[in-house]
Amino acid sequence: MKLLGAENSEEVQKLLIEQFEAMENSLGGPPVVAVVRHLELAKKLRDEYQYRIFGFVVAAHYPAPAKDANGVGELIRVSYGLRSVGKGTKLATWQVCIPVDGAIPTLVPLFAGADWQEREQFDLVGVRFDGHPDPRRLMLSEDWQGHPLRKDYAIDTKVHPWR
Amino acid sequence: MEMIPHVAKARRRANPYLDLGSYDPEADLMVLNLGPQHPSTHGVFRLKLYLDGEIIVKVVPFVGYLHRGVEKLCEKLTMVQLIPIFDKNDYVSPMMNEQSLVMAFEALLGIEVPRRARYVRTLLAELQRIASHLLWLGAFAMDLGGALGGGSTLFMYCFRERELILDVFEDLTGCRFHYNTHMIGGNRHDVPAGWATKVHAAINAIETRLPEYETFLITNDIYIERTRGVGVVDGQLSMDLGITGPVLRAGGVDHDLRRDAPYHCYDEIEVRVATATAGDCEARAAVRMAEIRESIRLVRELIDNIPEGPLGARKPIKTPLAEKAAKGHAYAAVESPRGELGIYVIGGGDNKGASPYRLKIRSPSLHVLGCLPYILPGHSVSDAVAVLGSVDPIMGEVDR
Numbered sequence: 001m002k003l004l005g006a007e008n009s010e011e012v013q014k015l016l017i018e019q020f021e022a023m024e025n026s027l028g029g030p031p032v033v034a035v036v037r038h039l040e041l042a043k044k045l046r047d048e049y050q051y052r053i054f055g056f057v058v059a060a061h062y063p064a065p066a067k068d069a070n071g072v073g074e075l076i077r078v079s080y081g082l083r084s085v086g087k088g089t090k091l092a093t094w095q096v097c098i099p100v101d102g103a104i105p106t107l108v109p110l111f112a113g114a115d116w117q118e119r120e121q122f123d124l125v126g127v128r129f130d131g132h133p134d135p136r137r138l139m140l141s142e143d144w145q146g147h148p149l150r151k152d153y154a155i156d157t158k159v160h161p162w163r
Numbered sequence: 164m165e166m167i168p169h170v171a172k173a174r175r176r177a178n179p180y181l182d183l184g185s186y187d188p189e190a191d192l193m194v195l196n197l198g199p200q201h202p203s204t205h206g207v208f209r210l211k212l213y214l215d216g217e218i219i220v221k222v223v224p225f226v227g228y229l230h231r232g233v234e235k236l237c238e239k240l241t242m243v244q245l246i247p248i249f250d251k252n253d254y255v256s257p258m259m260n261e262q263s264l265v266m267a268f269e270a271l272l273g274i275e276v277p278r279r280a281r282y283v284r285t286l287l288a289e290l291q292r293i294a295s296h297l298l299w300l301g302a303f304a305m306d307l308g309g310a311l312g313g314g315s316t317l318f319m320y321c322f323r324e325r326e327l328i329l330d331v332f333e334d335l336t337g338c339r340f341h342y343n344t345h346m347i348g349g350n351r352h353d354v355p356a357g358w359a360t361k362v363h364a365a366i367n368a369i370e371t372r373l374p375e376y377e378t379f380l381i382t383n384d385i386y387i388e389r390t391r392g393v394g395v396v397d398g399q400l401s402m403d404l405g406i407t408g409p410v411l412r413a414g415g416v417d418h419d420l421r422r423d424a425p426y427h428c429y430d431e432i433e434v435r436v437a438t439a440t441a442g443d444c445e446a447r448a449a450v451r452m453a454e455i456r457e458s459i460r461l462v463r464e465l466i467d468n469i470p471e472g473p474l475g476a477r478k479p480i481k482t483p484l485a486e487k488a489a490k491g492h493a494y495a496a497v498e499s500p501r502g503e504l505g506i507y508v509i510g511g512g513d514n515k516g517a518s519p520y521r522l523k524i525r526s527p528s529l530h531v532l533g534c535l536p537y538i539l540p541g542h543s544v545s546d547a548v549a550v551l552g553s554v555d556p557i558m559g560e561v562d563r
Contacts, residue, residue, distance in 0.1 A: 004493035005270030028491030029509070053418070054405030054530075058507045060521040079492065079507065085402065085416060089423040091494065113405035115179075116533050124234065133180050139227035139562060148235050149521070155239055 003030045006081075006091040012049060016041075016094060027062075030079055030093035038080075038096050039105045045082055046110060051092045054113035055081030059125040061100070061150045074100040076127045080107070103128040124149040176400060179536030181221045183213060190215045197547065199228050205302065206558025210535065210547065217543045222536045226529070229562035237522040241514050242268050242347065242486050245522075250341035252524065253560040255298055258291040259499035260560075261345040266426065266495035267506035268347045273489065278428070279472040280349040285427040286465045287332075287344070288497070289458040290362070293369065294328040295500035296455045297321045299555045303448065304380050306552030307389050317379050324372060327365035334358055347486070349475025359466045366459045373455065381448065390444035393542065394550035396534050397442050404537075405530040408502025409450045410554055414442035420498040432464060444553035451555075454500075486517045501555060502527030524563055528556040 002008065008016070008030065016022035020041055022031030033041055045051040062075040081093045096104055106129040107114035118129045119138040126147030129135065137144060146153050183192065198209040207228035213221040233252065237245055249264045250257035262284055269276060301321030329339045336342040336352050344351050380386050396406065398414035411418055419436040421429045437453030439446035480486060489510055496505035505525035512520035531554045539547050 004273075004491055005267065006494040006496070027509075030492065052402045053407065053411075054403060056405075056505065056507060056523065056525040058521070058523040060509055081494070081507075083503070085418050087423050089418065089420070093494070111405070112400070112403040112537070113530055113533055116529060117405075120529075137227075139230040141227075148232060149238075155235055 003093050008092055009090045012092045025095060030095050032095045032097050035096050035098055035104055041094060042107055042110050045092050051082035051084045053083040053085060054111040055083045055091060057114065057117040057121050059121040059127045061125055063151050076100055076125065078104060078127060103130040105130050106132040108133055126150060176537050177540035183221060186220065192220065205556060208558055212544065219539050219542055219547060222539045224532055224535055226532065226561050229558050233563045234522055237519050238512050239518060241484060241517040243480065246345060247341060247343040250343065251559060252563060253499065253557045255557050256291045256295040256500050257341055258287045259497055259504055262288060263495055263497045263504045263506045265345045265347050267493050267508045270495050271489060271491060271493035271508055271510045274348045274476050276349060276476055277473050279470050280474050281427045282469055283350050283354065285429060286462065289461045290328050292458045292500050293455055294325045296451045297325045299451060300376065303552045306548050307386060317376060324369050327368055331362050331365055334361060346475060346479060348477050353474055354469060362462065362466050366462050370459050381452065389549055393444050393546050394538050394553060395442045396538055400534065400537060404533045406502065406534060408527050409447055409454065410531055412438045413446040413450045415440040420496060420503055426497060432461060444549055447553045484514055484517050499527060526560040526563065528560045532556050532561060
């Protein structure tokens with residue numbers, strides 16, 4: 001239950017598990033936090049734990065498993081990272097897991113830098129961010145069909161040359 | 164109604180989502196597209212500027228003209244095949260891209276790198292930082308107008324000096340730009356005999372010429388007029404936007420991964436971090452000039468004490484498919500000349516686990532461009548060009 005190469009500090013790990021009831025992801029990576037408490041966690045990390053530099057947003061698409069006995073379905077897992085400032089800087093990371101048609105509250109009110117990062121993840125992976133002030137594509141053109149970093153988007157998908 | 168702040172008072176954050184319907188209806192607004200093909204954008208980048216006379220009211224940046232789908236490619240190629248591709252992301256400092264990528268894979272696979280390889284990596288990183296900042300200096304002088312430093316003289320001089328560093332890289336790796344010298348677990352090319360002498364000669368030549376450039380540019384009255392108080396990015400705005408590197412440090416925040424979260428061999432040497440407080444174009448330039456000097460000092464300290472030992476943790480693998488990734492997530496970051504360049508990688512993808520499942524590049528240039536809608540309103544168009552040059556974006560890294 002950790003991010004290799006950049007583990008959470010002990011106090012952040014304690015906060016995640018004790019106060020935010022973070023769960024382990026069987027596929028690895030940082031602890032998973034419920035979507036409804038995601039904004040509260042980011043605010044707490046920024047204001048009380050001094051993680052003030054915006055790090056990254058990474059979304060990954062997981063297609064539904066072939067034998068889906070538990071009804072897991074198609075998922076998107078989004079990892080967030082914030083960085084503390086100055087000597088001994090650390091990364092605080094957590095994950096949010098949503099169904100493929102779900103949405104995550106945006107971090108733009110807390111971190112202005114989340115604007116472009118969330119637009120990029122929406123563009124490439126197709127995850128929706130609730131309350132985003134400018135929800136356009138970032139990298140691809142406005143009329144692009146589909147989201148290229150989805151696992152069901154073939155790398156040789158035909159694209160019209162005038163796109 | 165939103166008032167237009169004068170340049171001198173443009174310290175406040177502008178509203179990037181400004182509704183132009185609420186703007187003065189008497190004003191005659193004009194839309195100007197700066198780019199995508201424009202020499203001052205350092206690549207293909209478009210700024211949609213809403214102008215009231217000469218003053219910018221609102222800025223909408225458009226990126227993605229150089230989008231090549233590197234992250235999708237990462238899911239199809241194996242880890243070993245990816246290293247030369249990452250040279251092309253930030254084509255001004257390819258060493259940093261390779262280093263961040265191999266560090267992420269090493270963290271994922273749990274490989275410990277021998278000290279000699281880490282030492283050589285530190286050395287290459289510092290040489291690359293000098294080369295990258297020199298290119299920035301020349302391009303910035305061009306952006307501010309050819310009159311500074313006598314036409315494009317400074318630009319040519321900086322390229323001449325950068326050439327010295329490319330020459331020593333060529334001696335080491337055989338390539339001038341796209342080195343492919345890092346491997347997962349070590350380095351590919353060992354230091355050739357007599358290399359230290361050449362590196363000494365190169366950095367001595369650069370050091371003796373630096374004061375000349377400062378007379379050309381940094382102490383020039385026209386330059387000071389164009390840069391002082393222009394494009395202030397304060398520390399708070401930088402942190403909110405995730406900006407790192409010289410732009411953050413010029414805003415008064417003392418933060419440098421080399422010193423604060425040491426990787427490679429940075430824990431063995433002392434890195435003196437340069438900061439400034441003004442946060443304007445002049446401060447950013449001063450921080451970068453100080454970083455060139457600091458890198459020269461570090462190279463001098465490192466070059467004569469390269470430790471003995473193996474250059475790789477293991478033998479080079481014969482086929483790309485031999486690499487089997489552990490499942491899990493890993494992140495590694497280096498302090499590139501533009502800030503925190505991080506790679507977030509999820510292991511266990513295609514090719515029986517030899518490809519990443521998902522790989523994300525946290526590029527410092529993308530974060531730094533996010534500041535433009537906040538700081539440009541209130542400036543004139545010519546200032547916009549100066550600000551764009553001073554934040555030093557590399558479009559290959561922004562669009563990926």
